[in-house]
Amino acid sequence: MNQKAFIETIAALAVQEMARSGIPASLTIAQAILESGWGASELAVNANNLFGIKGTGPAGSYEKVSDEVVNGKKIQKKSTFRKYNNWTESIRDHTDFLLKPIYAKVIGANWKAACQVVYDAGYATDPEYVQKLIDRIIRYNLNQYDKETNPMSTPTLIIDPGHGGTDPGASGNGMKEKDINLQISLYQYARFQALGVPVILTRTTDISLTPEQRTKLVRDSGAKYCISNHINAGGGDGAETIYSIHSDGKLAHQLAEGLKTAGQNLRRVFTRQGKANYDYYFMHRDTGNVETVIVEYAFIDSTKDDIEQIQRDWKAWAEAIVKSFCAFIGFPYKPPEDSPQPPSKVVDKVSIEINGVRLAAQGYLQDKVSHLPVRAVAEALGVVPVYDPTTRQVTVNNHDLTETIEAGISYAPARELAAALGLQVEWIQESKTVKLMKGCVCT
Ligand SMILES: [Zn+2]
Structure with a gap:
């Protein structure tokens, strides 16, 4: 296939995917050119895999041996790649891959920003990756394909997870507001994506944002609405929503009514004025x-039922x-397929103890297997x-x-996690606790 035919084939698919996801078509095409060598790579030819995504695909898997340098020695490494029935499946999978929260800023981004965002989020390690993508988009005029309607190019909503990084927000009862x-x-981001509401986030990980950075992200987002998520503290129980003095509060x-329907008691809906004509x-x-x-969902230091409710609801x-x-x-x-209907859906929470110390984070029990949060442990x-x-x-x-x-x-x-960390595991049924310990449990 010549270059022109390759671009036209991929562009038709990438534009469709852009309509579904908001990922600029130019980015997808440039990545396909770069990573599949114009569709001529071994993976593209034998497995319809344009982006080198590993694992098992809809048509099974494909094993490829490659040279890798480990500790200065060249070794041959066999890896398993996803096999697809056709390129359409490969492009679709690439979209799903970029729809993960760490790539959130790709959605609706202009093509140049999108190239930088995928690199920053860890898609590739080649320091010249961004420039290589940009060069191809310019040389082959790929951004013409972005001009076809991209419904996600202007978000309707920007979700702001309050606090983050060095600012934990409120804390209490082993929980930090920033994490909740x-x-x-x-x-919510994943749900709005699934429903098709154009949405972005101010942060997708545990990073610090100054009020200036945070509000600039919101101001410049092009969104019409922002929901800023928080957990309250300071004595009280129940939810609060707060609107601007310039809003009608609807x-x-x-x-707030939604939270009430979901079983949370409503404390108040209010607005607060600071100086003169300014919001507090x-x-x-x-x-x-x-x-x-x-939106303040609950109180992290409540003496009523909010603590339990936060974890359950x-x-x-x-x-x-x-x-x-x-x-x-x-x-x-x-509604989502696994519609969370409190309190009918009871998930068994699992407490975690490491070398005798109880962790704030919890795991859960599924089919008699305990699952633990990897990072926290x-x-x-x-x-x-x-x-x-x-x-x-x-x-x-x-x-x-x-x-x-x-x-x-x-x-x-x-x-699995215990084995990776070289720890012994013990399960205490009465207290539903996983105990992780150093050394052998000698009997
Ligand atoms: Zn807060």
Whole structure:
């Protein structure tokens, strides 16, 4: 196939995927050119795999031997790549790959920014990767394909997980506000994506943002609405929503009603004035004409039932906000397949103890297997888990783990994780606790 035919074939598919996802077609085409060598690579020819994504695909897998340099020695390494029935499947899988929260900023980005974003998020390690993509987009005028309608190019909503990084927000009862805010936000982001509501996030990981950076992201997003997710503290119980003094408060009321329907008690819906004609809260004051509602889901230091509710009902609350927002903008809503209906869906939580110390993070029990949060457990032992975005593989001490992602948090079976960390496992049925210990359990 010549270059012109290759571009035309990939462009037709990439434009369709752009309509579904908001990922610029030019980025997809440039990546396909670069990574498949114009469709001539061994993987493209024998496995219809244009992007070198590893694992098992819809048509099985393909093994390829490549030279790799490990500790200065050249070794031959056999890897398994996804096999597809055709290039359409490969392009679709590439879209799904980039729809993960770490690549959130690709959605609706202009092509130049998109090239930088994929690199920054860890898609490739070649330091010249960004320039190589940009060169190809310019040389073959690939950005012409972005001009076809990209419904995601302007987000309707920007979700702001409050705090992050060095600013934990409120804390109490072994929980940090920044983590709960992010968990809720990533869930909502995935749900709005699935429903087709154009959405972006102010942060997708545990990073610090100054109020100036945060409000600039919101102001410049082009979004009409912003939902800023928070957990309250300071004595109280129940949810609050807060709107700007320049707003009619309708959205805030509708979101609050949603939380009430999902079983949370409503404390108040309010607005607060600072000086003269200005809002008290910076998320209202400095976010320009983006209508921002601060949602405080519960109190992290409540003496009533909020603590239990946060752990049990956060997903139902997050979903309630998704539903209410859709109703507010008149967007068709469909519940998720695993509709969280508290308290009918009982998930068995599992406590974690490492060398006798109880961890704040919890795991869960599924089919009699305990799944533990990889990062929380590894970091408690001073080990940093490694996530390879290309293979979608999480490793701890070079051990591959079977990963399940729940609301942005990666879980692995307790035994696998313990083995990777060189720990013994013990299961205490009465207290539903996984005990991880150093050394042998000699009997
Ligand atoms: Zn907060």
